[in-house]
Amino acid sequence: IERMETEAQKLELVGTLAASTAHEIRNPLAGIKGFIQLLSEKHKDNESQLYFSVIQNEITRINDIVNEFLILGKPTAQKLETCDLNSIVQSIHPMIESQAHLHNVVYTFHRADVPLPIRCSKDHLKQVILNLAKNAIEATSRGGQLTISLTKQNDWAVLHVADTGCGMPKHVKDKLFQPFVTSKQTGTGLGLVICKRIIDMHEGTIDIHSIEEKGTTITVRLPLK
Ligand code: ADP
Ligand code: MG
Secondary structure (H helix, E strand, O other), X not given: OOOOOOHHHHHHHHHHHHHHHHHHHHHHHHHHHXXXXXXXXXXXXXXXXXXXXXXXXXXXXXXXXXXXXXXHHOOOOOOXXXXXXXXXXXXXXXXXXXXXXXXXXXXXEEOOOOOOEEEEOHHHHHHHHHHHHHHHHXXXXXXXXXXXXXXXXXXXXXXXXXXXXOOOOHHHHOOOOOOOOOOOOOXXXXXXHHHHHHHHHOOOEEEEEEEOOOEEEEEEEEEOO
């Protein structure tokens, strides 16, 4: 991988690997999950229950990675429709709200005062916004804030995802869009790679402004229809 020339080539390889393996991993994993569940109902002692919960957490983690791989694996098969970006963000409101609530983060949403019609693959864009919101919440310690706002700037729909979290050190910033770069113990380092890929598909841009200890603002621009 190191010797491959461009990021695009690396991503393509990751995508191909993803497509060919993710499904294969998913099925046996579901089997393991089911039988662990059965076993844990038979062995109720504390020690066994502790082991089972560790195994279940690890299975969930593998599942998360596999799901992200699945998204990476199907970059082109997308159905484009015209949607209002305001309503796309609004439709995932409950998901963001519940995650924010769980982490004691205050979530605020400002919709644009005009419609923002874009040609897009709705589910993919939802994925982008969720990934960005998730990162923001994970970076924000108790009492922090997550603000998502939408505006229209010339021919662009502009999405800001701003948090008052930990910000990023330079060495993280430089490698953000490389696969598997994560500063989290349970991270996959694929979230932003997927975001970038989906935004590229929409001929949009993503920019990051981050100050350590202060917070991060991610700006996504998508062409208006
Ligand atoms: P993951 O979330 O699995 O670590 P991502 O690709 O989503 O992978 O993010 C990569 C890394 O970028 C994170 O591990 C974190 O270090 C950094 N990062 C992303 N978003 C933020 C944010 N809002 N605030 C601080 N750091 C961030
Ligand atoms: Mg992430």
